[in-house]
Amino acid sequence: MGLLLVRKLVRASITVLLLVTAVFLILRASGDPAVMMLGVEVSPVALENFRDRWGLNDPVWVQYVIYLKSLAQGDFGRSYIGDRSAWDVVAERLPATLILMVSATVLAVVAGVLAGVLAALNRNSWIDRLVMIIAAAGFSAPNFVLGIFLIVLFGAIWQILPTTGSDTFWHGVLPVLTLASADAAVFARFTRSAVLETLNQPLMRTALAKGVPYRAAVLRHALPNSAIGLVTVFGLFVGRLVSGAVVTENVFAWPGVGSLLVLSVENRDFAVVQTIVILIGITMVCANLLVDLSYLWLDPRTRRTRSRT
């Protein structure tokens, strides 16, 4: 168990190191940072001064070590817009994004799992069909398409909800709905098939045979066993949530990290782009680590078989 944990942690650290290295290489491969930051119209002396100051005349590996060192110290460089620390620029956007992502996650999990269980227990009824049709539609609509449809319906035609910004609770309704829908659909589809599968397993027959009421058998025996597969879906879910948030924030002008990322890409504000990409990478690695660990917790079998290999 302990060894397994160490191996997972080492793997996670390698992924983060790779990401940081990739960002470094892409930044260096794409041209002369001095020219990029200052433009071509400045004097050669100014360019030379800039290179000296940022150590751009050193060999690449020295630059790499310096780069790693400053990242380790939490120095992500400076945004050239307003000359502020890139980390500060990103950090002030974080709360808005976290609110959006956490609300969407809660909504997606609750709505998706409930709909899935409901569909499975009422298999082949109209409830099942309705849930599956909505799920297919929700799964297919990309975030920005759904967002546009919602804006037209609620903002333009019925005019009952605000569509840009994040001033009040009501501003959050459409973005959260947009971000949650695709994942709610995935959870619903997955939960339905997982529950159907567990309902047919011997454990259900055993539970019913020993006199457990059907409701309790579903709640206490079938659903926990379906949850194991759900964790796998959750691992993929975080990745979709992050990409989805970038698009959704842009549709609704939600002042979060996603809007900032697209804005910084347009402005070529590399320090900010780099900070956000590394931040997302670390988030993803942590999420995958958590998924791996929750397997061990949920499914006692993996503890034995995995530590043996």
Add this chain to the structure above:
Amino acid sequence: MRAGFRLPAPSVVLAASWLFAIVFVAILADLIAPYDFAAIDLRNRFAPPVWLEGGSWSHPLGTDDIGRDLLSRLIVSIRISLFVALLGTLIGAVLGTLVGFVAAHFKGWVDDLLMVAIDFQAAIPFLILALAVLALFAETFWVFILVMGFYGWERYARIARGLSLAAQEQGYAVALDLLGARPARIYLRHILPNIASALFVNMTLNFPETVLLETSLSFLGLGVQPPLSSLGSMVGFGRDYLLSAWWIAVLPAAVIFLTALAFSILGDWLRDKLDPTLRESP
């Protein structure tokens, strides 16, 4: 259950017809577009589609903010979106398969290194990496297609690597090796045809995802750039007029939605057909 041919569900037929229509439109775009997609007509700005009040048959789907015919733009955008996704899928398939072959052939540290890269790519959302790369390079059409090409390479690489490792043990590969065939010949002429079906299935899964990635990036203004137009960039430009001329954004958005829905209906149907273990007993 009686064996024999059964008609697929109406939804499957509709989905297939829609996709055929889309491909047909993409191929014949030049012939069926009523106007030049870039032709500006400032006297006819914001004309609504024909079924709304004030619409006319001269512009069946209306016009945009500078009077360009939306039907023509939609047709050309369908062509460009499908073209980008097709080319991106092909690049990804070739690239990923080659990586898989190299990993399977050299094994050892080359394999380890490539596997680390594969895991890395699988761990980071592609949209984010694509944004980072697009931030640094000029926004030209071919750079964008190359970025699309990198989408999903790790899945082809995994499949190609796994199946090649299995194929290496089989008689035909061993025999060719003993006969002195060069590795490139063994992999491309003999192993590739044997594993092609799995790679092709992955391509059909990858293609709709690439369409969605392209439209998302173009919607954000970082994909296909004007004067070219894609379904995503049409929605992106149209969103400035959502409250006054909603059709500019909603029509291309609807095409994207229906296409994605058709792909997913057809995909589910094919999966049920091809994998009898998934078929639910009635």
